[in-house]
Amino acid sequence: MTLTESKKAFIELGKFLSQFSLSTNEPNEAVLHNAIFYNDFITLIELSQSHNGWFTQKQVYFAIQQWAAALTPHNLDEWLKRYDLNTNEPKTVGLILAGNIPLVGFHDFLSVLVTGHKALVKLSSNDKHLLPFLANYLIAVEPAMADRITFTEEKMEGFDAVIATGSNNTARYFEYYFRNKPSIIRKSRNSLAVLTGKETTEDLTALGEDIFRYFGLGCRNVSKLFVPRDYDFKNFFEAMYAYKDVIFYDKYANNYDYNKAVFLMSNFKLLDNEFLTIKEDKSYASPISSVFYEFYDDIAEIEERLDAEHEQIQCVVGNSGIKNSIAFGQTQQPGLLDYADNVDTILFLSKI
Structure with a gap:
């Protein structure tokens, strides 16, 4: 798959997500594959709190709207234009995702796929349903994605690099276990x-x-x-x-x-x-x-x-003048360039 094809799939996903909000869900006839996915996604949102008691509809809709706003042609182009993404040989990247907030691992998932790699995803038990649903939508839009997305509940094997998120305690285990692989290991912050x-x-x-x-x-x-x-x-x-x-x-x-x-x-x-x-x-x-x-x-x-x-x-x-401060009310609205732990995920993936 080309970068253009990958971006197109995520742009269509952004259009799909833009239909859903806490105040109203309104189908847009121009959105691809609504007949298959629209009603099922509403049902999944309604069931989210039964899967994780912290995932109220209000919180899930907020997360969905943040990604709907991010996945636009302009945002994706502005994000990726600073990187050379045309020379990679596709690798398999293991993703060990957290589950503390809805779709918290989506940025890593997106980053792996737009850089031309394959995602081998191990989900948190606290967030096991939303990302696989969105992955199925991506595959419907671009069938070639099917060969690039794998979810596993078993021990991860056959990967070339890893991005793992966990607590400070699990990070020590990750650092040892993945010591021979290129990796990003995220700790508690x-x-x-x-x-x-x-x-x-x-x-x-x-x-x-x-x-x-x-x-x-x-x-x-x-x-x-x-x-x-x-x-x-x-x-x-x-x-x-x-x-x-x-x-x-x-x-x-x-x-x-x-x-x-x-x-x-x-x-x-x-x-x-x-x-x-x-x-x-x-x-x-x-x-x-x-x-x-x-x-x-x-x-x-x-x-x-x-x-x-x-x-x-x-x-x-705050407004104190501390360098790199962000405005009040903006912490949960990061842009695509706001990398977790200030580690440039795309740069890492472009060099493995």
């Missing part, structure tokens, strides 16, 4: 916000999107705040009130009750608004329903620390 105290209500409300989207389960979710020494959390909590309904979701509420109880039994000082606790803590990784915070005196000190600890950090949010 967290995202943070650096506040100055000058944020508007709109800024802080948008920050809530970075905190609560996907219930905080993604590595791009903000789990830590750096705030000035004299910071008043009143405005922060008032802005978070827009997300109060999260507590009505049982799995989130159970985590809130449990983690709050653990903190209180440990005599930790907490700030609490009945659906989110914030706790002073130097760690970047906070539990679900909680955000850690840390005071600072000088932005320069924070920037120096973030440089030193960059391997623990996925995103930095």
